[in-house]
Amino acid sequence: MITDVVIVGAGIVGAACARALAMAGVRVTVLERGAAASGTSAKGEGNLLVSDKGPGAELDLAVYAASLWPNLVAELADELGPAFPPLEYERKGGLVVATTDAGAAPLLAFAATQREAGVDARPVSVADALALEPWLNPAITAAVHYPDDAQVQPVIATEALLASARGNGAVVRTGVTVTGATREATGRITGVTTSEGDVRADAVLIAAGPWSGEVAGAMGVHLPVKPRRGMVLVTTRMPHRVFHKVYDGDYFGATQSSDAALQTSSVVESTAAGTVLLGSSREQVGFDERLRVDVIREVAGKALRLFPFLAEASVMRTYGGFRPFMPDHLPVIGEDHRAPGLWHASGHEGAGIGLSLATADLIVAAMLGTTPPLDPAPFGLDRASLAPHLVGETAEPEGEAA
Amino acid sequence: MAARMMPSRHDPIRRRDETAIGISVDGEPIAGVEGQSIAGVVLARGRLAWRTTSAEGRPRGLFCGIGVCFDCIVTVNGERDVRACQRRASDGDVVETQHDELPEAAR
Amino acid sequence: MSPGAASASSAGRTVLVVGAGPAGLAAAKAARERGASVILLDSADATGGQYWRHLPAARPSANERALHHGWSTYTALHAELDRDPGCEIVLGAQVWAIEQFGAAPGATPDAAPGADGERTDAAAAAAPAPVAVHVLVGLPDGTARRGRTFRPDALVLATGAHDRTLPFPGWDLPGVFTAGAAQAFAKGERVALGERVVIAxxxxxxxxxxxSVAATGAKVLGVYEASRAAALVRGWLPKPWQLVGAAKKGGELAGYVGSHLRHRIPYVTGRAVVAAHGTDRVEAVTIAEVDADWRSIPGTERRVVADAVCVSHGFTPRLELPIAAGCELTPERFVRIDEGQATSVPGVYAAGEITGIGGVDAALAEGEIAGHVAAGGSTRDADLAAAIGARRTFTGFAARIEAAHGIRPGWTSWLEDDTIVCRCEEVPYGRLRETREATCASGLRSMKLTTRAGLGICQGRVCGRTVEELIGAGGAPGALTVDGSPSTSATTDRRPIASPLRIGELAGRAPGDPGGPVDPHTITHRPSEKGHP
Known part of the structure; x- marks a missing residue:
């Protein structure tokens, strides 16, 4: 019987799990070595996407998650009151376009497979695409509209989930570094050791995003999650001319590839502040935060292919984050079969904001023995596709010591 | 009562040989001299504010004067976000003031 | 010493100097005297920096020196560099990014597949600075500036500082300026920002x-210094011999006092402008007496009719380029330097206000040392003795300014809930406070992203440190860190894009600049970047 849970990490996944567990009556302590919502959750666009996933377990999770967000936004608004900033949830829809003749057919074929899996993916003519996005490059060759793609302001969402978790009894401690696990004689994990003393728990849930491997390592188990860096450019405020999330079709190729070399594909969207975000890149360079001009040049160049008018817009900021990348491109959600008492909720790569709510529901069901909203097996650490990445690896901390 | 340029005939540093130029601000012609910044031309005519803020619609003009605060941005010959305190006025410049509305308001 | 007398070690060495104010000019001159090739960049269209900001060539005058201190020092420095073929002065040059190469700080060997441990960071000190400096040259905020990228042997950063103005009710009204704006427009435009001017x-x-304002013909109603006389005495007088040693600074201040007497300008301590009034522009200000902590004392408020208010509470060093280059900062948030002005990054030097707010004489001395050492010289060289002596004399100046005039925490008593803190995004103090309470004083990044404070077009240059102080008060453990890391990047001063640029310029598609130029000191890509870390 699980009555006390320690969650390592106060990003959106940890926050969503903390709220869901606290509301289910569990005593929750969230431990965060830095500040809340300061890692990967603060470095993305806040995507809640169904458009970028092919049929399979992750798409099922995304479709389920998409169904949860509208209610959550309303609940949090009621619960936290008008003094809390709004989550900027907007179901603005996505428009995925092909920019080459060769790219048109694969895009339409991909959308057809998604439709079979229940996604609202509507092929639109170039003229209709231009009606949706009047400033789009008219030279595009194909377009698919995804009305269910949405976005949320991820930092506000994380803070709101944490505030709600606190309101339901959870304790959130920042500036506390988890250094290891405490165990009983059987080896079962009974809590964590931290920079501020031990904390006892029936279950320890690692939700530290790309740093989860490091935390798991400190507890003596290997978790093959690696950081995959992404860079986003932010323009100055400008007249509102981009109305959906607009991607070029290369996005799919990038998401599904493990290649460490630089990949970029264009994602352009407006924010509630009137700025435009240009994404994004994917590189595996460890936790190196330093600016790479060749990366942002490429991001800028690809954005211009979608929206030529942006050439005279000004970039005022760039930021980078580290997506938690799993070798088989699926998050790990559930108990660690190698270390009873240890649980995982990480490896969501670029989809963690959207998937956080669905992840939390799976964790609650598994910890409390209730019926899960969908089959959790594909996300288990013991799944076949992860086996090659778990065997033969010694448990060693990744990255610098926490 | 207002900002103004020190008249060259009274200036103890004895300015001389200034060349007259003209720019327009939102269609209104304004005279200046070569070498003034756009902010300098506008301020010298006693006008303190030109931008309008996005959220509250408040007037803004020069604040830091050295290119740090971006409060004074204008559109010059179609180019947006030009700091009026940093860009020298050129004869014939077409300056438009900026009021960038937030997307919610635009909808 | 002439350029020809340089030792062999500096022959062919290229020193890139960013900023052509006092420190940068002195650095360029010293590097040339050591025989290095020098490229001197400034974003303005003239040298001199803010200190020697002056009328452009299109507006000649007979006696501009009357507006400046040390004008002959400036004209001599400028003339010497301008006629020197070994020094390329690039004006209208906006550095928008500095890239670091070499091993990632804190990177682990297994974090980067394909790295093969091939690292060159331990290479000899003579190796080029591990940075690339990306510059756009052209009209300020233009759309078709020419891109240049420099890989110098040594880089001297002399980017200076800008005014820091604390918020108070009405500070966002037109007619409220920084003191620096008043100075710049007096010296560089001959524009008076008002007729009845309060300086505070x-x-x-x-x-x-x-x-300067008085010399534009405006009436200066008074200079209101928030620090009380006792603080000024503590700051300035404990080591009076330092004032004697800093004779030029003393002389400069004496000159201003004389000017004030001539213009009959009252100088009042322990007073602050705590509010500005007006609907669409300033019509009056409230001046109040403040205590030693700068808390306004109720009942002392006095309303003064004014049409311009020029307010500065200190300076903020321009740190985005040193941070981008990877330079360590001191706890006081200046660039950490050694006695040769070297930063923590090999081949990167810093001089002037980014190492401490020390005034023009310190900047000149630091610049000379930085340029000399960057060009391959040593601090033990005899021709540097005078500069090292001068730097020693003026080093105490920064500490004395801080002791006497440093910002005191009571200023927050001036704020109302609707006082704008972030001017760009119009974030009022009340929203910051509410959000801090609702999120239990979360981290700086989270506060910024939640409230939008500091996320506007100035990128927190004006409000950044103010926001840090406002949310840091009573903050949770780690409240001011990012990612739990105590690194230099954990501040609002970190801006990897140091100045806005057009997307077309970034993509290399600006009209007239199809591929980017190649000149002797310019590269656009490094072959070794492939598969980097």
Whole structure:
């Protein structure tokens, strides 16, 4: 019987799990070595996407998650009151376009497979695409509209989930570094050791995003999650001319590839502040935060292919984050079969904001023995596709010591 | 009562040989001299504010004067976000003031 | 010493100097005297920096020196560099990014597949600075500036500082300016920002501002210094011999006092402008007496009719380029330097206000040392003795300014809930406070992203440190860190894009700049970047 849970990490996944567990009556302590919502959750666009996933377990999770967000936004608004900033949830829809003749057919074929899996993916003519996005490059060759793609302001969402978790009894401690696990004689994990003393728990849930491997390592188990860096450019405020999330079709190729070399594909969207975000890149360079001009040049160049008018817009900021990348491109959600008492909720790569709510529901069901909203097996650490990445690896901390 | 340029005939540093130029601000012609910044031309005519803020619609003009605060941005010959305190006025410049509305308001 | 007398070690060495104010000019001259090739960049279209900001060539005058201190020092430095073929002065040159190469700080060997441990960071000190400096040259905020990228042997950063103005009710009204704006427009435009001008804030800089404003024919109603006389005495007088040693600074201040007497400008301590009034522009200000912590004392408020208010409470060093280059900062948030002005990054030097707010004489001395050492010289070289002596004399100046005029925490008593803190995004103090309470004083990044404070077009240059102080008060453990890391990047001063640029310029598609130029010191890509870390 699980009555006390320690969650390592106060990003959106940890926050969503903390709220869901606290509301289910569990005593929750969230431990965060830095500040809340300061890692990967603060470095993305806040995507809640169904458009970028092919049929399979992750798409099922995304479709389920998409169904949860509208209610959550309303609940949090009621619960936290008008003094809390709004989550900027907007179901603005996505428009995925092909920019080459060769790219048109694969895009339409991909959308057809998604439709079979229940996604609202509507092929639109170039003229209709231009009606949706009047400033789009008219030279595009194909377009698919995804009305269910949405976005949320991820930092506000994380803070709101944490505030709600606190309101339901959870304790959130920042500036506390988890250094290891405490165990009983059987080896079962009974809590964590931290920079501020031990904390006892029936279950320890690692939700530290790309740093989860490091935390798991400190507890003596290997978790093959690696950081995959992404860079986003932010323009100055400008007249509102981009109305959906607009991607070029290369996005799919990038998401599904493990290649460490630089990949970029264009994602352009407006924010509630009137700025435009240009994404994004994917590189595996460890936790190196330093600016790479060749990366942002490429991001800028690809954005211009979608929206030529942006050439005279000004970039005022760039930021980078580290997506938690799993070798088989699926998050790990559930108990660690190698270390009873240890649980995982990480490896969501670029989809963690959207998937956080669905992840939390799976964790609650598994910890409390209730019926899960969908089959959790594909996300288990013991799944076949992860086996090659778990065997033969010694448990060693990744990255610098926490 | 207002900002103004020190008249060259009274200036103890004895300015001389200034060349007259003209720019327009939102269609209104304004005279200046070569070498003034756009902010300098506008301020010298006693006008303190030109931008309008996005959220509250408040007037803004020069604040830091050295290119740090971006409060004074204008559109010059179609180019947006030009700091009026940093860009020298050129004869014939077409300056438009900026009021960038937030997307919610635009909808 | 002439360029020809340089030792062999500096022959062919290229020193890139960013910023052509006093420190940068002195650095360029010293590097040339050591025989290095020098490229001197400034974003303005003239050298001189803010200190020697002056009328452009299109507006000649017979006696501009009357507006400046040390004008002959400036004209001599400029003339020498301008006629020197070994020094390329690039004006209208906006550095928008500095890239670091070499091993990632804190990177682990297994974090980067394909790295093979091939690292060159331990290479000899003679190796080029591990940075690339990306520059756009052309009209300020233009759309078709020419891109240049430099890989110098040594880089001297002399980017200076800008005014820091604390918020108070009405500070966002037109007619409220920084003191620096008043100075810049007096010296560089001959524009008076008003007829009845109040100058307020803290620091010795208010005095030359008052003198400059008075010299545009405006009436300066008074200079209101927030620090009380006791603090000024503590700051300035414990080591009076330092004032004697800093004879030029003393002389400069004496000159301003003389100017004030001539213009009959009152100089009042322990007073602050705590509000500005007006609907669409300033019509009056409230001046109040403040205690030693700068808390306004109820009942002392006095309303003064004014049409311009020039307010500065100190300076913020321009740190985005040193941070981008990877330079360590001190706990006081200046660039950490050694006695040769070297930063923590090999081949990167810093001089002037980014190492401490020390005034023009310190900047000149630091610049000379930085340029000399960057060009391959040593601090033990005899021709550097005078500069090292001068730097020693003026080093105490920064500490004395801070002791006497440093910002005191009571200023927050001036704020109302609707006082704008972030001017760009119009974030009022009340929203910051509410959000801090609702999120239990979360981290800086989270506060910024939640409230939008500091996320506007100035990128927190104006409000960044203010926001840090406002949310840091009573903050949770780690409240001011990012990612739990105590690194230099954990501040609002970190801006990897150091100045806005057009997307077309970034993509290399600006009209007239199809591929980017190649010149001797310019590269656009490094072959070794492939598969980097």
């Amino acid at each position: 804030g803290a620091g010795p800089f208010l005095l030359p501002v008052a003198a």
